[in-house]
Every structure is written in C-alpha cells, then in structure tokens.
Amino acid sequence: MPRSVSPASLTPTPAPLGPDQPTMTHAEKIRDQLEHEIASGHLIPGVRLDESEIADRFGVSRTPVREAFRLLAANEMVELKGRMGATVRKPSAQTVIEMFQVMAELEGLCARLAARRVTPELRMRMERTHAQLVDASRKSDVDGFYDINQTFHETIYEAASNHYLAEQTRRLRNKTAAYRRRVTFQPNRFASTLDEHSRVMEAIFSHNEEAAHSTMRDHVNLLSDDMRDFIASFQ
Amino acid sequence: MPRSVSPASLTPTPAPLGPDQPTMTHAEKIRDQLEHEIASGHLIPGVRLDESEIADRFGVSRTPVREAFRLLAANEMVELKGRMGATVRKPSAQTVIEMFQVMAELEGLCARLAARRVTPELRMRMERTHAQLVDASRKSDVDGFYDINQTFHETIYEAASNHYLAEQTRRLRNKTAAYRRRVTFQPNRFASTLDEHSRVMEAIFSHNEEAAHSTMRDHVNLLSDDMRDFIASFQ
DNA sequence: TATGCACAAATTGTATACACTGCTGCCGTG
DNA sequence: CACGGCAGCAGTGTATACAATTTGTGCATA
Structure with missing residues (x-):
C-alpha cells in the first residue's frame, strides 16, 4: 500500500535536519521548521500566523518568532501585513x-x-x-x-x-x-x-x-x- | 560634463520614495534605505553592519534594525553570521x-x-x-x-x-x-x-x-x- | 619573540514591558 | 431595521534590560 502523502498526515513532521550548525539561533530553527511545515502542506496558504501562539509552541518569546517571520517573508513564504499580522503566503x-x-x-x-x-x-x-x-x-x-x-x-x-x-x-x-x-x-x-x-x-x-x-x-x-x-x- | 556616478558621491542619497505607505514601519524604512545604499555602492560589500550604530543613526532602538537585517538577509543583500554580526554580502x-x-x-x-x-x-x-x-x-x-x-x-x-x-x-x-x-x-x-x-x-x-x-x-x-x-x- | 591562557569588553540573541493600531461588538440615532 | 460612532480588546511595533558568546588584550611562560 502506498504511503499517504504528507499533507494527509495530521501531526507536523520535524524539519529534516539541515546544516545543523551547533550555534543555530532560535529564530533560525523556527524559520526552518515553519518553512518545512509550509512546504509540506501542514500550514495551509492563507492562514494567519499568531506570534504569541507560535512563541508558546516553541517555548520562546515573541522576539525570535518575529525574526523568523521576517526571514520567511523575504523568501516569499509568508506575507507581512503591517499591524494586521503575518499569513502564509497564498499566491493567486x-x-x-x-x-x-x-x-x-x-x-x-x-x-x-x-x-x-x-x-x-x-x-x-x-x-x-x-x-x-x-x-x-x-x-x-x-x-x-x-x-x-x-x-x-x-x-x-x-x-x-x-x-x-x-x-x-x-x-x-x-x-x-x-x-x-x-x-x-x-x-x-x-x-x-x-x-x-x-x-x-x-x-x-x-x-x-x-x-x-x-x-x-x-x-x-x-x-x-x-x-x-x-x-x-x-x- | 557628465554627472559623476553615484558611488563617487560621499553622502548617502535618500532612497527613492517607494510605495510610501502611510503605515510604513521603521524596520521597512530602514530596509529600503540600507538596500538603496548597498545597491548604489555607498555600503561596500564586506563591511560589518553594527546594530547599535545604525540604530543611533536612524534614531530608533536595535529591534527594528535587527528586523531590517533579517529582511535584507533573505534578499541576499546582507549576510547573517550568527553572533558574529551582519555584513553586506560580498559574493565571490x-x-x-x-x-x-x-x-x-x-x-x-x-x-x-x-x-x-x-x-x-x-x-x-x-x-x-x-x-x-x-x-x-x-x-x-x-x-x-x-x-x-x-x-x-x-x-x-x-x-x-x-x-x-x-x-x-x-x-x-x-x-x-x-x-x-x-x-x-x-x-x-x-x-x-x-x-x-x-x-x-x-x-x-x-x-x-x-x-x-x-x-x-x-x-x-x-x-x-x-x-x-x-x-x-x-x- | 612567539605561544597559550584568562579575563574583560564589546556585540549579538532573547525576554519582557510598554505604546500604538486595527478590529469587534455594542449602543444610540435616524 | 439599518447605519454610524465609540469604547474595549486583541495583537503587532518598539524600547529596554538582561543573558550568552565572541573577540581583543595582557600577562605569564617556553
């Protein structure tokens, strides 16, 4: 039986360990994880990304989460809308x-x-x-x-x-x-x-x-x- | 007489007013200005970008400066080197x-x-x-x-x-x-x-x-x- | 003189507190 | 009932304080 395609899985899979630098900052780890969750389909385009919620999930403060958002934004994976929050980019x-x-x-x-x-x-x-x-x-x-x-x-x-x-x-x-x-x-x-x-x-x-x-x-x-x-x- | 090319100018020129959204955050303004200074040659590839120094220059705290760095990093204009600071990217x-x-x-x-x-x-x-x-x-x-x-x-x-x-x-x-x-x-x-x-x-x-x-x-x-x-x- | 270690200074990463903005829902008025 | 304004709230933007790490300096030693 064929394995089910990832988006069907319910729990987010951990990001495949990348360069795995010993001095990897929290912001970078969060970026990698979120990027993986977007690419694999666990995070659906259009959903809002709540800073506090994600901060709690990773057990850190909002600061590194915000930095991760900025990193992802320039990669066009998320969209920053001023004070209206960040969303997973949903291209037309x-x-x-x-x-x-x-x-x-x-x-x-x-x-x-x-x-x-x-x-x-x-x-x-x-x-x-x-x-x-x-x-x-x-x-x-x-x-x-x-x-x-x-x-x-x-x-x-x-x-x-x-x-x-x-x-x-x-x-x-x-x-x-x-x-x-x-x-x-x-x-x-x-x-x-x-x-x-x-x-x-x-x-x-x-x-x-x-x-x-x-x-x-x-x-x-x-x-x-x-x-x-x-x-x-x-x- | 031909105008001198910009890199020869000594004072950084202001970034050409972009979208000019009324709700433009400090981080975004700093990003635009730094990007312009890099593209025009006022900031030479390889130089270190000091968070505090730039924060002082723009009259803000380090937080928006750091966010601007992250935005520029994903655009490959700036290189982040962990705790070793950020530098203007100098491609080989x-x-x-x-x-x-x-x-x-x-x-x-x-x-x-x-x-x-x-x-x-x-x-x-x-x-x-x-x-x-x-x-x-x-x-x-x-x-x-x-x-x-x-x-x-x-x-x-x-x-x-x-x-x-x-x-x-x-x-x-x-x-x-x-x-x-x-x-x-x-x-x-x-x-x-x-x-x-x-x-x-x-x-x-x-x-x-x-x-x-x-x-x-x-x-x-x-x-x-x-x-x-x-x-x-x-x- | 060159090398290695230790300590201090400088700089970045993170946490927290506060300020400001946009949204929601309620209420009053037409 | 519909519409507009106002207050409260939720959530982001910024500032500041503190922790962690890197780098530079000086001294002791081979």
Whole structure:
C-alpha cells in the first residue's frame, strides 16, 4: 500500500535536519521548521500566523518568532501585513502559473549547463536515480516517487555546477512544493514523468544543450499544465 | 560634463520614495534605505553592519534594525553570521558570474514573452526609451544612460506580462547593481549596448521568440564578459 | 619573540514591558 | 431595521534590560 502523502498526515513532521550548525539561533530553527511545515502542506496558504501562539509552541518569546517571520517573508513564504499580522503566503492562481513558468526556465538552464558539464560519475548517478524512480512507479509509492524525483533534479543541479542557480531553483521548487505535491497523485503523471526524464537524460548525455534546455522546460511546463485545474481550485 | 556616478558621491542619497505607505514601519524604512545604499555602492560589500550604530543613526532602538537585517538577509543583500554580526554580502567572483548567468536567462525569458505579447503601445514606449538612450550616449551622460537603460529593461518586463518573473529579474538586477554600475563607464559599452538593444527590439517587434530570447541572453552575457576582469578586482 | 591562557569588553540573541493600531461588538440615532 | 460612532480588546511595533558568546588584550611562560 502506498504511503499517504504528507499533507494527509495530521501531526507536523520535524524539519529534516539541515546544516545543523551547533550555534543555530532560535529564530533560525523556527524559520526552518515553519518553512518545512509550509512546504509540506501542514500550514495551509492563507492562514494567519499568531506570534504569541507560535512563541508558546516553541517555548520562546515573541522576539525570535518575529525574526523568523521576517526571514520567511523575504523568501516569499509568508506575507507581512503591517499591524494586521503575518499569513502564509497564498499566491493567486495567476502567480502560481507565473512561478512555474520561471521555474521551467531555471530548470531548463540547469539542464543546459548539465549537458555542457556532465561527468561520467554524474551520468551514472542520474541513471541509478532514474532506475529507482521506475521502481517507485511500479510500486505506486507516491511519497517515494516524490522524493526520488527531487533527487533526480538535485543531481542535475549538481551537474550544472552553478551553485547560485541551484540555490534559486531549489528555492522556487520549495515554494511550489505545496502545489506540485498534489499532482504526483495523478497516475498518468508517473509514466509521463519517466518518459520526459528519459528524454532529458538523453539530451544531457549527448551534450545537446538546446535539446536539454527545451525538453526540461517542456517537462516542467507539462507539469504546470496538469496542475492548472487544480491550482484554480486552490483559490 | 557628465554627472559623476553615484558611488563617487560621499553622502548617502535618500532612497527613492517607494510605495510610501502611510503605515510604513521603521524596520521597512530602514530596509529600503540600507538596500538603496548597498545597491548604489555607498555600503561596500564586506563591511560589518553594527546594530547599535545604525540604530543611533536612524534614531530608533536595535529591534527594528535587527528586523531590517533579517529582511535584507533573505534578499541576499546582507549576510547573517550568527553572533558574529551582519555584513553586506560580498559574493565571490565566481558567484557574481553565476548570478549574471541566471540573470541572462531570466532577461531572456522576459524578452521571449515580450515577443509573444508586445502591444503597439509598448512598442512605441520602447522605441522612445531607446531614442533617449541614444541621446544620453551622445552626451556621454553616464548616470542618465544607466537610468534610462534600466527603464528600457523595465519596459520589456512589462511587455512580458509576468509579474512574478518581473519581480525576480528586478531583484537580481538590484543585487548586481553595484557591479554593473562600474561597467557603464566603459565607453565602448555605450555603442555595444545600443546595438544589442536594437537587435532585441527587432526580434521582439517581429514576434520572433527564439531570437528575442537569445539576443537578450547574449546581451547580458556580453555585459558579464566585460565585467569579469573588474569583478576579479573586487576580491 | 612567539605561544597559550584568562579575563574583560564589546556585540549579538532573547525576554519582557510598554505604546500604538486595527478590529469587534455594542449602543444610540435616524 | 439599518447605519454610524465609540469604547474595549486583541495583537503587532518598539524600547529596554538582561543573558550568552565572541573577540581583543595582557600577562605569564617556553
């Protein structure tokens, strides 16, 4: 039986331990946790974030909570409305579509650079990840598919050798995570994704930059297309 | 005589009045002012930002200053180093090059969408802006050239009709402003820029999406090339 | 002279108290 | 009954005080 997708879970999962710096300030820990809860869907877009309530939940004062809000605000994960409080950002359907368009282009650039710079070692890792994805698809393992898919894209970021680009793309992926996650359910997306990934890999391995760029862009845009109806229902 | 470029000025200029909301919090005002001072070059990358000092300067307590730092941090204008203070972000030469590569792609996407959606009204505005740019070039008006060039790109963002994309591109332009500004000095860049803009416009007006994308991308990449030596000297 | 440790000063992180704003609900009036 | 104003409240913005950590300085020692 496939694991249930995270948003269905009732208790917030802890954020996957990040850099785990020993001197991590409270504000940063709260930021990471809230960001994770937003991306995973535990915090629904539009809900108000109460400073005192969250402060109590984490057992700290309002100060670090406020700082976490500011950090999240500039990441566009939450919206600050003056004295009217902070809310989980709820982009309009139009904005979500626009975000996907930008993401498609950034992912496309990643693929283009990957086609230029891919190494045999990375090629092997991509193929192995792809095989895992096929496996998850066979088992209808939704969560597994979602995670391995993430790894596949991460590997391409790495092959692109542009840390700044990787970071920006990763951020955008995270911002759209709450929306992408739902589409993973659609059974026909499994097959389509695998097929599209194959074409992207083929282009990258043959060092065909243009093809890598366009196939990856189309891959993300197709995802976007599949989501439009669903996105509209978000509003 | 050409006006001197801003970084040469000794006194920080006030931030150009933005949205100017009546209920603008201290933290937001400080953020805008500091962001402007960083982009204009008055605050040099790498310098430490002292909370108390800035608090005194703005006549407020440390609290709103700290919040402004957090807001700037997520915009990647400022780097927070735990208890070791905040500094104006100083990206490595490698990172600056990477930022330009991403910006080239985003500007390219703007041009692509503009080619698809440009209206006669916007075409007229672009041509008018271009004429102003030619004029500034003749007068060797460096600051004017810089500002009008900004307007030219803004017009393309508008033609692209993707607000999210426009915002992201604008941000990245702002982050690279301190570096781009220096290159404007180079006399040969005037002529090259005018020529490249002409080609971009031609592609956009003829609704040639691919050409619009690639000419704009090349335009930004050429700027990046002209900067590499200079960027290296920043370190 | 160079190195290591200890202590002091400076600076940031957090908590708490107060000020101010926007909202809610009630009441009076038309 | 509908509408407008006023008071009280809830919640954010700011200031200040205190705790924790980093950094710099000086001295002792090899």
